[in-house]
Amino acid sequence: xxxxxxxxxxxxxxxxxxxxxxxxxxxxxxxxxxxxxxxxxxxxxxxxxxxxxxxxxxxxxxxxxxxxxxxxxxxxxxxxxxxxxxxxxxxxxxxxxxxxxxxxxxxxxxxxxxxxxxxxxxxxxxxxxxxxxxxxxxxxxxxxxxxxxxxxxxxxxxxxxxxxxxxxxxxxxxxxxxxxxxxxxxxxxxxxxxxxxxxxxxxxxxxxxxxxxxxxxxxxxxxxxxxxxxxxxxxxxxxxxxxxxxxxxxxxxxxxxxxxxxxxxxxxxxxxxxxxxxxxxxxxxxxxxxxxxxxxxxxxxxxxxxxxxxxxxxxxxxx
Numbered sequence: 001x002x003x004x005x006x007x008x009x010x011x012x013x014x015x016x017x018x019x020x021x022x023x024x025x026x027x028x029x030x031x032x033x034x035x036x037x038x039x040x041x042x043x044x045x046x047x048x049x050x051x052x053x054x055x056x057x058x059x060x061x062x063x064x065x066x067x068x069x070x071x072x073x074x075x076x077x078x079x080x081x082x083x084x085x086x087x088x089x090x091x092x093x094x095x096x097x098x099x100x101x102x103x104x105x106x107x108x109x110x111x112x113x114x115x116x117x118x119x120x121x122x123x124x125x126x127x128x129x130x131x132x133x134x135x136x137x138x139x140x141x142x143x144x145x146x147x148x149x150x151x152x153x154x155x156x157x158x159x160x161x162x163x164x165x166x167x168x169x170x171x172x173x174x175x176x177x178x179x180x181x182x183x184x185x186x187x188x189x190x191x192x193x194x195x196x197x198x199x200x201x202x203x204x205x206x207x208x209x210x211x212x213x214x215x216x217x218x219x220x221x222x223x224x225x226x227x228x229x230x231x232x233x234x235x236x237x238x239x240x241x242x243x244x245x246x247x248x249x250x251x252x253x254x255x256x257x258x259x260x261x262x263x264x265x266x267x268x269x270x271x272x273x274x275x276x277x278x279x280x281x282x283x284x285x286x287x288x289x290x291x292x293x294x295x296x297x298x299x300x301x302x303x304x305x306x307x308x309x310x311x312x313x314x315x316x317x318x319x
Contacts, residue, residue, distance in 0.1 A: 023124025
């Protein structure tokens with residue numbers, strides 16, 4: 001980084017600088033004439049850790065990476081005519097942004113005392129500074145909204161099982177306690193159906209894990225499509241799945257479980273095999289929330305009912 005000239009002796013035109021657009025007067029030109037022009041070689045960093053200064057890019061480009069809690073590696077490109085460091089000057093705080101020359105870059109350096117003098121004595125400079133800061137705020141808000149949308153997208157991805165598309169255990173741990181609390185508050189029923197695909201290890205051993213995955217996806221689709229929009233389908237783990245039925249008591253939940261059991265039994269997993277057509281059946285354990293029962297106890301009750309269905313011969317429903 002070299003001090004190559006003063007602005008008054010340089011080849012650069014003050015009219016090209018956004019901060020002084022429509023605000024150029026002889027007094028402004030004279031005030032800037034003695035300001036330093038620095039040359040920063042490509043790849044070099046410029047970081048003010050002691051005091052604030054305003055930098056205006058005269059040629060080349062700066063890459064700005066703010067050191068904030070939301071920093072995600074995004075680099076803002078500052079091109080000729082644009083400035084950086086306004087906020088630090090206004091706050092009288094050290095510039096915490098790391099600036100890297102993306103190519104050989106010339107910078108006009110304006111010390112804070114001079115900037116304040118220009119703002120006080122030349123209203124056009126002050127208006128331009130407000131416009132620049134307003135643009136920065138709008139751009140920062142737009143970036144924040146994009147990050148929030150992206151964060152929500154990835155959060156939703158993290159709550160769904162990658163194979164079947166059903167909700168996963170992370171979703172269950174977050175949502176089932178809320179559903180239990182809501183059911184108690186509204187004094188409405190809540191039922192849960194645990195589902196285990198019968199003899200799934202044997203299916204995998206016979207047809208292979210790739211077709212086993214296809215069978216899981218098929219079963220998940222059957223379960224999801226048979227539920228109401230207000231219900232929830234979860235992959236609990238392995239070949240175990242779960243249907244959560246808000247506002248549903250035991251008699252209605254029994255009907256739902258019977259529908260799931262029948263549809264699963266009748267669904268062909270795949271049809272292009274030379275072997276006899278395989279189907280998948282399931283064992284179903286059904287439980288309805290009772291007073292003083294939390295979400296873990298509700299799952300345990302459904303799991304115990306599922307165990308009884310498997311002991312009774314599978315491909316059936318137990319409560």
